Amino acid sequence: MRQPREGGAPPGSSQGVLVLRRVEVVRTYLALDTPPQFRATTKQPSARDIGIERRLPCPVPLYRRLYKEVGEQWYWHDRLEWSDEELAAYLAKPNVGVWEVTASGGNKSAGYFELQRHEDGGVEIAFFGLKPEFIGQGLGGWMLGRAVEEAWAMDAKRVWLHTCTLDSDRALPNYLARGFRPYRTERLEVEIEGNEVVGERLLSN
Numbered sequence: 001m002r003q004p005r006e007g008g009a010p011p012g013s014s015q016g017v018l019v020l021r022r023v024e025v026v027r028t029y030l031a032l033d034t035p036p037q038f039r040a041t042t043k044q045p046s047a048r049d050i051g052i053e054r055r056l057p058c059p060v061p062l063y064r065r066l067y068k069e070v071g072e073q074w075y076w077h078d079r080l081e082w083s084d085e086e087l088a089a090y091l092a093k094p095n096v097g098v099w100e101v102t103a104s105g106g107n108k109s110a111g112y113f114e115l116q117r118h119e120d121g122g123v124e125i126a127f128f129g130l131k132p133e134f135i136g137q138g139l140g141g142w143m144l145g146r147a148v149e150e151a152w153a154m155d156a157k158r159v160w161l162h163t164c165t166l167d168s169d170r171a172l173p174n175y176l177a178r179g180f181r182p183y184r185t186e187r188l189e190v191e192i193e194g195n196e197v198v199g200e201r202l203l204s205n
Helices: 060-074 084-091 139-153 171-177
Strands: 020-032 051-055 096-103 108-117 122-130 158-164 181-193 196-204
Touching: 020 171, 051 139, 060 084, 060 096, 060 108, 060 122, 084 096, 096 139, 108 139, 122 139, 139 158, 139 171, 158 171
Parallel strands: 122 158
Antiparallel strands: 020 158, 020 181, 051 096, 096 108, 108 122, 181 196
16 A cells, blocks of 8 residues: 555566656545444455454564565565664554454465554554455455454544555555545655665655
8 A cells, every 4th residue: 555656567678777767646545534434345255264463563574574575566665664673663652553464274464454543543554455365355345344443443533544546456446435535635756666666756735
């Protein structure tokens, strides 16, 4: 859900020289203002033995693995820039929570979501996603429902998140179908070099 990318394989010349691309994207912010606004999915995951567990606090090596396995396909990079000490301090905060979704009776990671309660009382679904092999099995809507439940349980005044046009093409329709309302958009120029996001610039909001 975080840093956007352009579809397709990372570019590069035949000599292995990385090409810098500048991609314009639209970031959309969405929110739930009350619990009844959320429309839970009736579709059940097709994967077997699905479970979910809060990692309290989430160990840094596990967090880095989940972040990479889920976010690499979408060019997430924010947390990769943090040291182990910075990440451990963040994950130990009482207003931060990480939930791992598992398959095969808890033996395999399927995805995760991360919640953060802000000073204004809003709870952000900061990161949310599935590993590539679990996309398209009905897990997205189910996992979103669990994330929303946990967010309201954190005494949220509202629940919010953002996505962008270079995220999964399933993301925005999933949020809209579940009752999230858009309340702000931004246009950005994102610089991608090879498979790395190296910069972004706000164009308008």
